[in-house]
Amino acid sequence: MNALSPNYPDTNRGPQSPRRKASRFPRMPLVLGLGLIGFSISAVLFGMKTGIGTVINVYGQPEQIRDIRIVGTHDTAITIYDAQTGEAITTLAPEQGGFVRGSLRALSRMRLMDDTPQGLPYRLIKWENGSVSLSDTATGERLYLNAFGPDNAAAYAELLASRGNEKP
16 A cells, blocks of 8 residues: 555455455356357257258259349339240239339349349249249349248249249
């Protein structure tokens, strides 16, 4: 202690009273946390090695494929064309096709971020297991539409159904 700080203990001498002890981190939570991390890593490795406890989506082979082109903006009517034949498949008014508009808007945004041309077609695919996917031929992004619910996947399945049941 010095004259300017008479009440502060000298830090080199350690605790001044028996009530004040150096506290240590409790061992039990540390051991349990490390055990949980070890169990998680071993469970992941076990699943990767044996395949037990893992989810595998088997889509099979494509049953139907259709390339589509979109003309219009998000606040106007959009027309969906068959990219190979040029025929108009459907026209959606601004208040129609909310999921179709939203998913196409997301893919268009990815094209803008990748600086790829906007005129390239999108690819609709119906798989053997009944799933429907929408792929961007420019960026390689793919949306599995069944993950958004059966009604939303059906909105795109209608675009495939208007053509018939051709196999690629």
